[in-house]
Amino acid sequence: MRRAGPLAVVLLLLLGLAVLVVVGRNEGRRHAQEENRGIAEIRALVGPLDSRSVDRYRLLPQFSCLLYGRDDNAFALELCVDRVGRVVEAIDRRNRRKPRIYSLREDASAATVRVDRAEVDRVIRKLLHE
Amino acid sequence: MTGAPTADRIDALYLRAIQLVLVAIVLNLAFASSINNSFLLLGRAFRFFLLFELAVVAGAYQTWRRPRARPEGVAFLLAGLFAAVAVASSFWSVDAHRTETRSGAFLILLLAAAALADATVGRPDAVRAILAALFVASVLVALLGLYMLWVAHGQAVQPASFQYPARYRGIGQNPNTVPLLLALAIPLGLWLFETARTAAGRVATIASLVLLAGSIVASGSRGAAIAALAGALVWALTAPIGWRRRFLYAAVAAAAFVAAVAIMQIPKALPPSPPGASNGPGRVVRDAELTNPLADEIGNPALGSKAPPIHRTLFGTSGRAQAWDAALHQAAKRPVSGYGFAMENRAFVDRWYGFDSSVPENSYIGVLLQLGIGGLVVFLALVVALAVAAVQALRAPPGPTRAAIRACASVLVAAAVLGLAQSYLTTVGNIASPLIWIPALLLPALAWDAQRQRGQGDEAAVDAA
Numbered sequence: 001m002r003r004a005g006p007l008a009v010v011l012l013l014l015l016g017l018a019v020l021v022v023v024g025r026n027e028g029r030r031h032a033q034e035e036n037r038g039i040a041e042i043r044a045l046v047g048p049l050d051s052r053s054v055d056r057y058r059l060l061p062q063f064s065c066l067l068y069g070r071d072d073n074a075f076a077l078e079l080c081v082d083r084v085g086r087v088v089e090a091i092d093r094r095n096r097r098k099p100r101i102y103s104l105r106e107d108a109s110a111a112t113v114r115v116d117r118a119e120v121d122r123v124i125r126k127l128l129h130e
Numbered sequence: 131m132t133g134a135p136t137a138d139r140i141d142a143l144y145l146r147a148i149q150l151v152l153v154a155i156v157l158n159l160a161f162a163s164s165i166n167n168s169f170l171l172l173g174r175a176f177r178f179f180l181l182f183e184l185a186v187v188a189g190a191y192q193t194w195r196r197p198r199a200r201p202e203g204v205a206f207l208l209a210g211l212f213a214a215v216a217v218a219s220s221f222w223s224v225d226a227h228r229t230e231t232r233s234g235a236f237l238i239l240l241l242a243a244a245a246l247a248d249a250t251v252g253r254p255d256a257v258r259a260i261l262a263a264l265f266v267a268s269v270l271v272a273l274l275g276l277y278m279l280w281v282a283h284g285q286a287v288q289p290a291s292f293q294y295p296a297r298y299r300g301i302g303q304n305p306n307t308v309p310l311l312l313a314l315a316i317p318l319g320l321w322l323f324e325t326a327r328t329a330a331g332r333v334a335t336i337a338s339l340v341l342l343a344g345s346i347v348a349s350g351s352r353g354a355a356i357a358a359l360a361g362a363l364v365w366a367l368t369a370p371i372g373w374r375r376r377f378l379y380a381a382v383a384a385a386a387f388v389a390a391v392a393i394m395q396i397p398k399a400l401p402p403s404p405p406g407a408s409n410g411p412g413r414v415v416r417d418a419e420l421t422n423p424l425a426d427e428i429g430n431p432a433l434g435s436k437a438p439p440i441h442r443t444l445f446g447t448s449g450r451a452q453a454w455d456a457a458l459h460q461a462a463k464r465p466v467s468g469y470g471f472a473m474e475n476r477a478f479v480d481r482w483y484g485f486d487s488s489v490p491e492n493s494y495i496g497v498l499l500q501l502g503i504g505g506l507v508v509f510l511a512l513v514v515a516l517a518v519a520a521v522q523a524l525r526a527p528p529g530p531t532r533a534a535i536r537a538c539a540s541v542l543v544a545a546a547v548l549g550l551a552q553s554y555l556t557t558v559g560n561i562a563s564p565l566i567w568i569p570a571l572l573l574p575a576l577a578w579d580a581q582r583q584r585g586q587g588d589e590a591a592v593d594a595a
Contacts, residue, residue: 013211013214017214017215017218020215020218020466020467020504021218021221021222023466023467023504024219024221024222024464024466024467024468024470024502025221025222027222027464027465027466027467027502028222028224028464028469031463031464034463055416056416056417056418057416057417057418058417058418058419058424059417059419060419060424065418067418075418075422078418099427099428101481103479105476105479106224106469106473106476106477107224107225107476110224127416128416130416
């Protein structure tokens with residue numbers, strides 16, 4: 001009987017850890033869905049990757065970005081694409097005081113919005129030569 | 131009759147081996163956090179190997195000692211539970227492999243610390259040997275900083291910028307790296323000074339303390355200075371002397387702190403460049419990272435932000451307040467379980483002008499990001515359990531055990547205070563990790579032993595009556 005107490009505590013802790021695992025995986029899935037939804041929305045706002053509004057680029061070790069102008073804001077919309085074409089970050093700066101940022105930098109494998117990476121490279125090359 | 135001296139020699143040999151491994155670990159972690167590439171490569175190659183070696187030596191020592199009574203306490207259980215949550219987080223981590231390796235390393239560090247606590251229970255001299263090794267290692271790191279200053283001034287001193295004055299960083303990657311270690315070592319130095327058996331020992335310890343304090347002041351690391359003060363105050367206010375002398379010691383510590391802060395204010399940041407001085411030709415720069423870097427996107431006055439320019443003050447946050455706010459918002463996206471152990475620098479993205487770090491620079495917010503509210507609750511419960519153990523243990527009668535308890539408690543208070551301004555408490559590869567977790571787990575063992583001794587004393591008194 002004296003051993004039942006510690007055993008119950010251990011079982012309770014294991015159960016707690018199991019619940020945490022389920023909650024953790026669920027939270028991760030939900031977070032990725034929300035970020036992907038925002039990224040998809042900004043991707044739709046951009047339109048074609050090589051549209052006339054593409055104005056700037058950004059080259060970083062993790063990803064490359066294309067920036068699109070709207071009205072007088074040359075940095076209004078930004079899409080950041082990793083080496084295999086996953087859009088891992090998207091920023092909407094049309095409201096300069098409160099930009100909307102959607103990012104899956106920490107877990108690029110969860111990014112579901114994709115673009116043609118070769119097309120991104122082609123647009124960046126074009127901007128580089130302007 | 132011959133057994134006891136042999137056993138003493140073996141015990142001394144074990145303790146010497148543990149001391150050597152501890153010094154090697156701290157030096158290696160300092161190399162792994164160095165600005166110098168040669169040191170960096172050396173440190174990164176061996177840091178986890180040495181940690182494993184510590185666990186093996188500590189485990190062997192514990193097995194050899196076979197303590198008849200095992201220290202117990204809620205703190206040990208909570209430390210184990212926190213490590214279990216860290217390991218389990220690899221199931222939901224954004225990088226399972228990294229979480230597995232880092233949580234495994236953290237578990238090994240805790241096991242080594244627990245083995246040392248178990249093996250040294252009831253033996254304050256053995257505790258002193260372990261903590262003295264950590265202090266000596268910290269002094270060696272500070273001396274290596276001076277060596278770096280001598281051979282590579284440009285690496286040892288971070289040049290002044292428009293926001294910050296020139297700051298001494300020694301062998302550290304940035305000016306805050308090494309002071310993390312030195313701030314926690316200062317209470318240990320005070321303890322060794324108080325309990326030094328020779329005049330030479332006292333002189334060496336006071337010279338070491340001056341070196342540690344001087345390195346912190348030269349680095350301009352305000353968090354480390356405040357943490358060192360907190361540790362010194364706990365040390366002074368728990369001394370087994372009258373309250374008048376305690377307050378006198380505390381006043382000396384406070385005066386040293388005020389002097390340190392005054393010296394820190396002397397170096398100045400570069401004056402702002404006159405408007406238009408750096409303007410180039412009117413050509414459009416297509417690389418947005420040159421004009422609007424992502425890391426400075428929010429609050430950059432050059433990009434039209436109305437945020438006031440950042441000035442460093444003693445209790446100013448240097449942009450941390452905004453970073454903490456952002457980290458809390460990021461944590462709210464995975465609130466219960468977080469992004470996984472060791473994922474703090476992946477989940478946090480620095481987008482704030484005036485803030486320059488890959489982590490939010492607050493250990494508690496860092497734990498929230500890594501393990502969510504679930505992990506933070508366990509972590510805070512562990513901190514509270516350690517604090518309760520310390521308060522209970524400080525009722526022990528004056529003597530070597532109580533002195534060791536005071537030293538460990540002072541280190542823990544300094545570590546907890548520094549955790550408010552630095553992300554490091556759960557980072558096992560951090561330069562200060564052995565100096566946090568070894569005293570942290572020695573403390574409940576010392577508390578348990580002090581309570582046991584009190585119990586035995588009470589029983590003896592009853593028997594005598």
